[in-house]
Amino acid sequence: MLSPDELEVGRNMEPKEKEKKPKIPRQSMPEQDPRRRRHNYEEVPYGYTDELAKTEASRCLKCKKPLCVTGCPVNIRIPDFIKLIDEGKFIEAAWKLKEQNTLPAVTGRVCPQESQCEAKCILGKKGEPVAIGRLERFAADFERRAGKPKLPELPPPSGKKVAIIGAGPAGLTVAGDLVKLGHKITVFEALQEPGGVLVYGIPEFRLPKEIVKYEVDYLRKLGVEVLTDYVVGKARTVEELFKSGYDAVFIGTGAGLPMFMGIPGENLVGVYSANEYLTRSNLMKAFRFPEYGTAPIRSKRVITVGGGNVAMDSARTAQRLGAESIIVYRRSRDEMPARAEEIHHAEQEGIKLMILTNPVRVIGDEEGRVKAIECIKMELGEPDASGRRRPIPVKGSEFLIECDTVIPSLGNRPNPLIPMTTPALKTTRWGTLEADPDTMETTMKGVFAGGDIVTGAATVISAMGAGKKAAASMHEYMMTGKVTKPVKEEKKEEKEEKK
Ligand SMILES: Cc1cc2nc3c(=O)[nH]c(=O)nc-3n(C[C@H](O)[C@H](O)[C@H](O)COP(=O)(O)OP(=O)(O)OC[C@H]3O[C@@H](n4cnc5c(N)ncnc54)[C@H](O)[C@@H]3O)c2cc1C
Numbered sequence: 001m002l003s004p005d006e007l008e009v010g011r012n013m014e015p016k017e018k019e020k021k022p023k024i025p026r027q028s029m030p031e032q033d034p035r036r037r038r039h040n041y042e043e044v045p046y047g048y049t050d051e052l053a054k055t056e057a058s059r060c061l062k063c064k065k066p067l068c069v070t071g072c073p074v075n076i077r078i079p080d081f082i083k084l085i086d087e088g089k090f091i092e093a094a095w096k097l098k099e100q101n102t103l104p105a106v107t108g109r110v111c112p113q114e115s116q117c118e119a120k121c122i123l124g125k126k127g128e129p130v131a132i133g134r135l136e137r138f139a140a141d142f143e144r145r146a147g148k149p150k151l152p153e154l155p156p157p158s159g160k161k162v163a164i165i166g167a168g169p170a171g172l173t174v175a176g177d178l179v180k181l182g183h184k185i186t187v188f189e190a191l192q193e194p195g196g197v198l199v200y201g202i203p204e205f206r207l208p209k210e211i212v213k214y215e216v217d218y219l220r221k222l223g224v225e226v227l228t229d230y231v232v233g234k235a236r237t238v239e240e241l242f243k244s245g246y247d248a249v250f251i252g253t254g255a256g257l258p259m260f261m262g263i264p265g266e267n268l269v270g271v272y273s274a275n276e277y278l279t280r281s282n283l284m285k286a287f288r289f290p291e292y293g294t295a296p297i298r299s300k301r302v303i304t305v306g307g308g309n310v311a312m313d314s315a316r317t318a319q320r321l322g323a324e325s326i327i328v329y330r331r332s333r334d335e336m337p338a339r340a341e342e343i344h345h346a347e348q349e350g351i352k353l354m355i356l357t358n359p360v361r362v363i364g365d366e367e368g369r370v371k372a373i374e375c376i377k378m379e380l381g382e383p384d385a386s387g388r389r390r391p392i393p394v395k396g397s398e399f400l401i402e403c404d405t406v407i408p409s410l411g412n413r414p415n416p417l418i419p420m421t422t423p424a425l426k427t428t429r430w431g432t433l434e435a436d437p438d439t440m441e442t443t444m445k446g447v448f449a450g451g452d453i454v455t456g457a458a459t460v461i462s463a464m465g466a467g468k469k470a471a472a473s474m475h476e477y478m479m480t481g482k483v484t485k486p487v488k489e490e491k492k493e494e495k496e497e498k499k
């Protein structure tokens with residue numbers, strides 16, 4: 001007999017399938033012991049074994065109307081790839097994922113699944129959702145380790161040339177989608193390695209760089225040309241790209257300009273933007289010094305200011321570089337924007353969270369080096385425009401924390417270089433590019449944009465979702481000279497119902 005819970009979760013299944021479903025708990029993923037990992041850069045979770053993956057995949061009800069898919073910004077056919085894992089067809093599962101997602105090994109690791117696909121999974125209504133992200137990661141890793149990427153058959157060349165500015169998740173997604181439609185793609189990347197935040201921001205212990213390299217190499221195998229150390233706006237402008245024969249341009253330059261606290265003492269030696277701190281460690285490989293030439297920043301006590309993923313990454317990096325690591329955040333723990341798993345991992349590794357605390361000034365010694373930070377206690381008032389309760393300083397509660405390094409991790413803004421050198425592009429008051437949210441067309445003909453440069457700092461998967469929309473519009477634009485707005489899913493359903 002099925003319990004009421006089981007009947008509920010299986011309501012859009014065939015009766016025979018319902019009978020077969022036993023209650024299996026969500027499979028946890030083995031991970032490195034926190035006492036060991038706080039001293040190394042190896043990846044924290046080990047990933048599922050074949051057996052764990054199959055067990056987890058068997059929990060999925062393979063719903064006829066899968067709600068999980070509605071929570072995925074790139075519309076991965078989630079039940080289809082999970083079914084393949086359930087049947088032991090692991091490589092086929094990865095190929096299925098790659099039909100929609102150019103970077104499954106990346107998104108399987110860094111996506112906030114708990115607020116996206118897994119938040120919609122029907123099993124989550126009464127119990128624990130299917131671990132979709134862990135299964136995605138498993139399939140993509142299996143394919144990589146087996147060394148069997150499936151190169152799709154490409155159509156004959158279209159004769160059209162596309163310039164993509166920025167090799168982050170948005171640009172790489174556009175490259176993957178358009179090369180498969182027969183277009184010639186060149187990606188221009190300012191840094192020495194492609195990947196955007198995936199290589200310079202997110203640390204090795206969360207996303208090993210060999211994974212990003214593998215995904216970029218896959219695009220290269222499909223014929224995508226990637227030019228590194230190439231700053232568009234300096235080496236060539238957008239207009240010059242058109243003059244040199246490109247038919248369409250995509251701008252995916254992200255939001256790499258750090259924001260500061262605006263308090264006295266921020267220019268002292270020992271205050272680093274999170275971008276600089278993380279780039280030294282990740283892209284410049286300071287953590288592998290002296291094998292690599294960049295020396296790591298060795299500190300005794302590091303104060304990271306902020307509560308997002310960037311703050312968690314900075315604080316966990318500081319801990320691994322041997323410092324005592326403290327996070328100062330002005331709201332409560334529940335309001336921290338970082339993924340729940342990242343906060344949990346940071347705490348497990350011994351990082352101290354000082355919540356409801358805000359810096360007031362950084363204090364230096366006679367040589368201009370950081371020696372302390374003055375903070376004030378906060379309390380929560382009424383909700384503000386963001387819907388979160390507004391933090392209010394508690395009068396007279398100022399106190400000092402001795403430290404030698406401060407890392408403001410308050411978020412990033414877009415770099416103004418491209419808008420400044422391309423007058424036809426309109427920007428918003430936040431410095432982001434104006435783009436149609438359905439087609440990703442900018443205010444300049446033939447130029448499309450997506451990712452953090454349009455939304456401001458957001459997520460990997462939202463950048464990829466924008467990349468997919470832009471690629472579809474760019475293809476239509478190059479082949480027909482026009483761009484039509486896609487019909488929204490609800491409208492499609494309305495039309496079908498009327499029929
Ligand atoms: C430390 C950190 C941790 C994060 N953690 C997560 C996480 O766990 N999960 C998640 O979903 N999101 C996370 N994010 C956010 C996520 O990484 C971004 O939203 C995403 O990378 C945006 O993708 P993008 O392609 O728009 O831009 P980016 O990834 O920023 O890539 C833009 C690329 O454009 C290049 N570029 C810029 N200007 C030029 C130019 N003029 N010419 C040529 N190239 C140029 C840059 O060098 C960069 O490589 C994190 C961000 C940071 C900083």
Ligand code: SF4
Nearest residue numbers: 060061063068121122
């Ligand atoms: S992951 Fe959840 S919602 Fe999606 S098909 Fe499986 S059981 Fe249904």
